[in-house]
Amino acid sequence: MAASMRLLVRRAIRLTHRNINVTTAGASGQTGCCCFSDAAGDRSTHFGFETVPETEKAKRVYKVFENVAQKYDVMNDAMSLGVHRLWKDMLLHVMHPQPGVRLLDVAGGTGDIAFRFLEYVRSQQERQRRRATRSMQTPSWQDISDNYSNENGEESKESRAVVCDINKEMLKVGKQKADSMGMGTGLSWVVGDAEELPFDDNQFDIYSIAFGIRNVTHIEQALQEALRVLKPGGRFMCLEFSKVTNPVLARLYDAYSFQMIPVLGEVIAGDWKSYQYLVESIRKFPDQEEFKGMIEDAGFYCVQYYNLTGGVVALHSGFKL
Amino acid sequence: MTTICACALTSKMWLYVGKALGRLNRRHCGLISKGCLRQLHNNELTDSCYDGMYPGHIHTTPIQKALLAVGSGVAALQNPYRHDMVAVLGETTGHLALMNLRDRMRNDPEGYTVLTERPRIRLSTLDLNRMASLPDGSFGREYLRFLEDNHVTPDSRADVKFVDHEELAYVMQRYREVHDLLHTLLGMPTNMLGEVAVKWFEAAQTGLPMCALGAVLGPLRLSSSRLQSLFTSLGPWALQNGRRSRCILSIFYERRWEQNLEDLRQELNIEPPPPVILGETNKRTVKE
Numbered sequence: 001m002a003a004s005m006r007l008l009v010r011r012a013i014r015l016t017h018r019n020i021n022v023t024t025a026g027a028s029g030q031t032g033c034c035c036f037s038d039a040a041g042d043r044s045t046h047f048g049f050e051t052v053p054e055t056e057k058a059k060r061v062y063k064v065f066e067n068v069a070q071k072y073d074v075m076n077d078a079m080s081l082g083v084h085r086l087w088k089d090m091l092l093h094v095m096h097p098q099p100g101v102r103l104l105d106v107a108g109g110t111g112d113i114a115f116r117f118l119e120y121v122r123s124q125q126e127r128q129r130r131r132a133t134r135s136m137q138t139p140s141w142q143d144i145s146d147n148y149s150n151e152n153g154e155e156s157k158e159s160r161a162v163v164c165d166i167n168k169e170m171l172k173v174g175k176q177k178a179d180s181m182g183m184g185t186g187l188s189w190v191v192g193d194a195e196e197l198p199f200d201d202n203q204f205d206i207y208s209i210a211f212g213i214r215n216v217t218h219i220e221q222a223l224q225e226a227l228r229v230l231k232p233g234g235r236f237m238c239l240e241f242s243k244v245t246n247p248v249l250a251r252l253y254d255a256y257s258f259q260m261i262p263v264l265g266e267v268i269a270g271d272w273k274s275y276q277y278l279v280e281s282i283r284k285f286p287d288q289e290e291f292k293g294m295i296e297d298a299g300f301y302c303v304q305y306y307n308l309t310g311g312v313v314a315l316h317s318g319f320k321l
Numbered sequence: 322m323t324t325i326c327a328c329a330l331t332s333k334m335w336l337y338v339g340k341a342l343g344r345l346n347r348r349h350c351g352l353i354s355k356g357c358l359r360q361l362h363n364n365e366l367t368d369s370c371y372d373g374m375y376p377g378h379i380h381t382t383p384i385q386k387a388l389l390a391v392g393s394g395v396a397a398l399q400n401p402y403r404h405d406m407v408a409v410l411g412e413t414t415g416h417l418a419l420m421n422l423r424d425r426m427r428n429d430p431e432g433y434t435v436l437t438e439r440p441r442i443r444l445s446t447l448d449l450n451r452m453a454s455l456p457d458g459s460f461g462r463e464y465l466r467f468l469e470d471n472h473v474t475p476d477s478r479a480d481v482k483f484v485d486h487e488e489l490a491y492v493m494q495r496y497r498e499v500h501d502l503l504h505t506l507l508g509m510p511t512n513m514l515g516e517v518a519v520k521w522f523e524a525a526q527t528g529l530p531m532c533a534l535g536a537v538l539g540p541l542r543l544s545s546s547r548l549q550s551l552f553t554s555l556g557p558w559a560l561q562n563g564r565r566s567r568c569i570l571s572i573f574y575e576r577r578w579e580q581n582l583e584d585l586r587q588e589l590n591i592e593p594p595p596p597v598i599l600g601e602t603n604k605r606t607v608k609e
Binding site: 259260262264270272 | 379389393403405406409482
């Protein structure tokens, strides 16, 4: 019994050593084959656990999302076991948009947030209308004619959502979804970079970015742009993967992320590396407090965050005053 | 007394195993970053820089390999047209069979040459014009005819990703590239019956679990008449020849295009295929 235990332990140790040897052998083999250094002054940033020049990161991120666009929604469901829908529903619940509000959804790609927004606002409108009719069960002729003129006015209170994404493939998938769901009205699809938005100042009531900000090369710039395009009184909302506080959950989450997610990526989407980048980029993103500090530095007020699923996802919110 | 000692020992061992596995997880993530940092320090990325033992190699832990094997098996069963899943299944389950194949190749003089020179079969390395000018009945001419008739190309084979040994990865790659040549050698078309027959041959020859799985599950999709021909004549022929023929990976095919196909079959100890209605072969004879 002890002998077999010893064997198991020795095997486990050999596995760790093998992994070390394999990766170091790989690393030493590359210094020979590799490329020449660039001019000094080229800043570098992280691409997952790799370090790449800043100019390179945007290109590589674009490539990743171009590859995963078709299977993006299927993979989201598989990786989060459907929980990502609850996170997005929570974002809308906290947002609590009223009819007539203009939303800008950056890195909105396949349109999940924009669709939820439109549904929420339309159900709010329904509720308001029902409340109005309930309170006016026996209307006089004067009330009825007032109602008719009101209805024409309500057209202008139509909510609009603009979906902005840097990646055309993701927008294409989003548009196809919108067409198949019959949700064409009230939506615009714009190609744009979060660090340099193609919109004028003070345009939107709500700026949302769900699971997109960690892919941006210069997060501070994206926050500055958010401040610029929001109207005074506008709200900034960001849904992003964050640090898990509970240590037991953190271990499980790490094991699941690194062991399971690239495998799912390979089996479902045929792309291991993109999903390896995904889990690595989550680890590189600042934690809740640090990100809150960054949002405050950009000039937002009343910044707060809510932890969802034990800190796996954090919802940050700030106001432009 | 001894039971207490045994309990203490086992709990200590489990603690050790737990720590080792935890370290395995962290080291795996941490070391990949170290290797890449050293490599990509302020540099442009080119295709010559790769992370792993060979271009396209992806490091996987044993847990990941197990998950991949199960996942790719399920995906391949659900959608047999997902060749990449069949490939992944082969790579994650074939370690022992690959070692066996490599040893067989080493023991054969021509196989040893293949292992050292590492030839690759791709459109860029084949001289199609020269092969088209070869006489009918020669290996190169028949192979070209097979490619044209079945509208396949040798470049459609996926690269090996999950084999953690450079030489074994080459053996796997060679096996994939030789598959089309095997169709020519055995005279099998690329319809379902032909593929199943080739799979039976490969399963008997190589012992790869993926081939065995394909050999067992392939017949499930055949019609009853084809099943009959498989079980009565084609199947036994494929199995017998698979067992007794020389290792098909040991042949340096690139140097044998001019050789007569029948001679090559005799040299490899492969009997000509039994006369069975296979669909595409009929069409071919009508054309000629």
